Amino acid sequence: MIMEEDIDILNSLHYNENAKPGFKIYKSCLVWPDEGLDAPLSRKGRNFLSDLWEIRTFIYQQLPHEKWGVTLQSWKYCTEKWEFGLKNVPNWPGFKRLELSEIDKKYLNRCLDDPEFRKKQIMMVPKMDIDILNALHYDENTKPNFEFFKACLTWRDEGQDVPLSSEGREFLVDLWITRSCIHRQLPHEKWGLDPQSWQYFTKIWEFGLKNVPNWPGFKRIELSEVDKKYLNECLDDPNF
Numbered sequence: 001m002i003m004e005e006d007i008d009i010l011n012s013l014h015y016n017e018n019a020k021p022g023f024k025i026y027k028s029c030l031v032w033p034d035e036g037l038d039a040p041l042s043r044k045g046r047n048f049l050s051d052l053w054e055i056r057t058f059i060y061q062q063l064p065h066e067k068w069g070v071t072l073q074s075w076k077y078c079t080e081k082w083e084f085g086l087k088n089v090p091n092w093p094g095f096k097r098l099e100l101s102e103i104d105k106k107y108l109n110r111c112l113d114d115p116e117f118r119k120k121q122i123m124m125v126p127k128m129d130i131d132i133l134n135a136l137h138y139d140e141n142t143k144p145n146f147e148f149f150k151a152c153l154t155w156r157d158e159g160q161d162v163p164l165s166s167e168g169r170e171f172l173v174d175l176w177i178t179r180s181c182i183h184r185q186l187p188h189e190k191w192g193l194d195p196q197s198w199q200y201f202t203k204i205w206e207f208g209l210k211n212v213p214n215w216p217g218f219k220r221i222e223l224s225e226v227d228k229k230y231l232n233e234c235l236d237d238p239n240f
Contacts, residue, residue, distance in 0.1 A: 006045030007088050010036055015093035021104055023111040024050075024170065028197070029057035030108055035094045037166070047147075051081045052094060060100055060108060077148055129168025130211055133159055138216035144227055146234040152180030153231055158217045174204045175217060183223055183231060 013036055021030040031037060036049050055078050058068045068078035085092065100108065136159055144153040150173065154160060159172050178201045189198045208215065223231065 002044045002048045003042050006041050006048065009039050009041060009045070010049065010089040011091040013039065013091070013093050015096050021107065023108070024053065028112060029053045030060075030100075030104065030111075032093065032097065035092065043161070048081070048085075051078070052085050052092070054078075055082045056094060056098065057108075059098060060105075074148070074151070124167050125171045125207075125211075126165050126167060129164045129171065132162050132164060132168070133172065133212040134214045136162070136214070136216050138219050144230065146231070147176065148234070150177055150180070151235060152176045153183065153220075153223075153227065155216065155220065158215065171204070171208075174201065175208050175215070177201065178205045178208075179217060179221065180231075182221060183228075184235075 013034060016032075016034040019032045019034045021032050023029070024031055031053050035053070039049075041049060055068060058078070065079055066075045068075040086095070136157060139155075139157040142155050142157050144155050146152075147154055154176050158176075164172060181201070188202055209218070220227075
């Protein structure tokens with residue numbers, strides 16, 4: 001699932017009871033600096049860590065297992081990921097925060113419920129990341145990959161492996177998630193994981209169209225029949 005080096009890194013992290021949480025918008029979750037935010041993980045390791053953060057938020061929200069994830073099939077994937085984490089990275093500091101303090105609970109609820117808070121975060125994308133995304137070159141021959149947890153297709157030429165800041169990476173993932181909502185022909189009010197998300201993702205999309213117009217992903221707003229079939233198979237088949 002992930003490399004042994006990533007498992008060792010996550011198990012070696014030290015819990016800091018004085019650390020303060022930040023809010024990751026695209027995953028609607030809280031993260032703490034000591035949980036691996038800046039750890040030198042591989043891409044698979046980084047995705048695994050992001051999955052743990054999002055699954056933990058489902059626990060904070062007291063969602064039943066069948067409500068974990070973006071699609072109807074996601075909950076099985078999420079449950080397997082969580083069990084894998086508990087078994088293989090038991091020393092990860094995030095497992096010490098399965099229950100929130102009243103202060104952190106209030107902060108999470110504010111982040112989830114306040115659309116104005118979300119809008120302010122859009123402007124935090126550094127210019128360096130904007131320039132990197134605008135400099136990417138479209139490759140019509142590259143094939144898509146399916147990001148299960150985000151329920152979206154991504155192409156390698158869209159910035160998967162470029163050196164973005166954490167804010168820039170979050171912005172890129174937001175673009176992928178929003179585009180997948182378009183691919184799936186979801187109405188705006190269904191964009192995102194919670195009732196307030198659609199306003200945020202609409203602003204993200206508008207911000208992207210205006211500020212990174214050369215991003216290759218904007219050339220794939222409409223899917224080919226082959227890619228459409230691939231996306232639907234991934235969404236419908238939990239074992240795909």
